[in-house]
Structures are given as structure tokens and as C-alpha cells.
Amino acid sequence: MKRILKCLCRIILVLLCLAAAVLLAVGVLRWRGYILFSHEADPEMWEVFGVDVSAYQGVVDWSMLADQGVDFAFIKATEGSALQDRQFSANWAGAAEAGVRTGAYHFLSxxxxxxxxxxxxxxLVPATEGALPPVVDIEFYGKYLEQPPGRKQVQSILDPLLERLEEYYGVKPILYVTYRSYYLYLAGGKYSAYPxxxxxxxxxxxxxGWDFWQYSHSARLEGYYGSQSRIDLNIFRGSREEFDAFGQPGT
Structure with a gap:
């Protein structure tokens, strides 16, 4: 009997170790952005909802999105030092005309x-009264998925970018982060004043201290006609009155 119990204990221990290894592997892959879960988190009850779009959503009917409760949109503008999103100008003008508050984002290279x-x-991006602050998207691509650049290298690129954008637009830029990019490059207090x-x-x-939450990568709405059938959804962490005042010079 003792031998049987000892054998069972060993089997249970091995199974627990295997389960822990699987959970760790899944966690690392999710953190690195290689996998998404099919059941994404639902937001709590919030007042202000938005989307983020790029050329992948193609031509967008912004009035139709507004009718579905879209209050704001982060629109891809640029990437690195040369790339400009071909749909930016049309999206920027169309969203504003439909009463959707706009913000432009830059993919950091x-x-x-x-x-x-x-x-x-x-x-590319005009200084527009009432627009959301510019966004710097800090994530990973290409070889940097496996070998992220060092903290000092990233900050040497990020800091002058943020300084120049704040000087030109008159507000602190928003920093778009994943868990990985936040804890690799931003944690520690240096960037605590940035949304x-x-x-x-x-x-x-x-x-x-987050201000916006991108809570879904797999939503489907009506009103866009590009190669990507899904659209990202976001909420603002605050009331509508706080949203209206958010990112305005002097607030």
C-alpha cells in the first residue's frame, strides 16, 4: 500500500509540474503576442467607447460606426521615419465629420x-483643436519579437520623439503599450506623467494609471470595407465629461 501511495504521489507531482510548465509556456507566448485567446475580456460598464483603425480596414463609413456607439477613434498615421498610412487623411476627415473624436497614432520604429x-x-497629422493627443505605439515587430532592443536604445529614440510631439501639439502624447513593452521600457516612474x-x-x-483600454482585437462592426474584417475596440477610463476635457491644452 505504501508503495502504491508513493507511486501515486510521484504521478501527481509530475502532472502538476507538467501543468505548471504548460501554463508558463502559454503565458510567455501570450505576453510575447504570439497567441490570442478566443474569449476576450469584456469591459465593465463604461460611458465612452472607441475603435482604432488603419488602412487594413479600408474605406470606413464613419457615420455608420458612430451610429453603433463609437465615440472616438485612434487612426494610424505613420510608422518609422518614412511610412504614412494611405487611409489616414480620409479617416481623419471622415471621422471628424461624423462627430467621432479623432486621435492619430505613430508606430514606433x-x-x-x-x-x-x-x-x-x-x-501628416494636423494640429487640430479638440483632437486626442498623438499616440506613440510601442510594441514589437520582425526580429525584435525574439530579441527586443535594450531599454537605453529604445529610450534614446522614444525621448526625442515625445519631446518633439509635445512641443508641436502642446500636450503630452499617449503611450500605447503591451505588458511586455511597458515593463521593459516604461516602468519605473520616468514616464508616469504620460497617458x-x-x-x-x-x-x-x-x-x-492607464487611461484607455484596448479590450478586443476581434470585434466585427458594420461600416468598413478592407482586407481586415475585424476591428479593435477600446474604452476610456472615465466619464464623458472627463473624456471631453482629456488631452486639452492646460488640463
Whole structure:
């Protein structure tokens, strides 16, 4: 009997170790952005909802999105020092005409200086009264999925970019983060004054002081006609009155 119990204990221990290894592997893959869960987190009851779009959504009927409760939109403008989203100008004008509050975002490149990335963004995105602050999207691509650049390298690009954008638009830019990019590059207090837009489609955001939550990567709405059938959904963490005042110079 003792031998049987001892054998069962060993089997249970092995199974527990295997389960822990699987959970750890899934967690690492999710953190690195390689996998998404099919059942994404639902937001709590919020007042202000939005989307984020790029050329992948194609031509957008902004009035139709507004009729479905879209209050704001983060629109891709630029990437690195040269790329400009071909749908940006149409999206920027169309959203504003439909009464959807706009904000433009820049996909941060680790391969060119922050000053020239800022020039690229400023050359395309107008300083518009009432718009949301510019966004710098900090995530990973290509070889950096496996080998993220070091903290000092990223900050040497990010800091002059943020400084130039704040100088030109008169407000602190929003920082779009995943858990991985936040804890690798932003945690520690240096960037605590910047608004945070957190991507977390599986759980309530776990980064401190966030302002926007990207809670779904797999929604389907009516009113866009591009190669991507899905659209990202977001909420603002606050009341409608707080949203109206958010990101305005002097607030």
C-alpha cells in the first residue's frame, strides 16, 4: 500500500509540474503576442467607447460606426521615419465629420532616430483643436519579437520623439503599450506623467494609471470595407465629461 501511495504521489507531482510548465509556456507566448485567446475580456460598464483603425480596414463609413456607439477613434498615421498610412487623411476627415473624436497614432520604429520619426508624423497629422493627443505605439515587430532592443536604445529614440510631439501639439502624447513593452521600457516612474493606452484583450489592464483600454482585437462592426474584417475596440477610463476635457491644452 505504501508503495502504491508513493507511486501515486510521484504521478501527481509530475502532472502538476507538467501543468505548471504548460501554463508558463502559454503565458510567455501570450505576453510575447504570439497567441490570442478566443474569449476576450469584456469591459465593465463604461460611458465612452472607441475603435482604432488603419488602412487594413479600408474605406470606413464613419457615420455608420458612430451610429453603433463609437465615440472616438485612434487612426494610424505613420510608422518609422518614412511610412504614412494611405487611409489616414480620409479617416481623419471622415471621422471628424461624423462627430467621432479623432486621435492619430505613430508606430514606433527601433531602426531610425526619434527626431525624424517625429518629422514624419508632424508632416501628416494636423494640429487640430479638440483632437486626442498623438499616440506613440510601442510594441514589437520582425526580429525584435525574439530579441527586443535594450531599454537605453529604445529610450534614446522614444525621448526625442515625445519631446518633439509635445512641443508641436502642446500636450503630452499617449503611450500605447503591451505588458511586455511597458515593463521593459516604461516602468519605473520616468514616464508616469504620460497617458497610457493599454492593450489587454484577456484581462482587466494590469499596468498602473492607464487611461484607455484596448479590450478586443476581434470585434466585427458594420461600416468598413478592407482586407481586415475585424476591428479593435477600446474604452476610456472615465466619464464623458472627463473624456471631453482629456488631452486639452492646460488640463
Amino acid at each position: 527601433y531602426d531610425s532616430p526619434g527626431q525624424t520619426q517625429a518629422d514624419n508624423f508632424i508632416s 497610457i493606452w493599454c492593450s489587454s484583450p484577456t484581462v482587466f489592464p494590469l499596468v498602473p
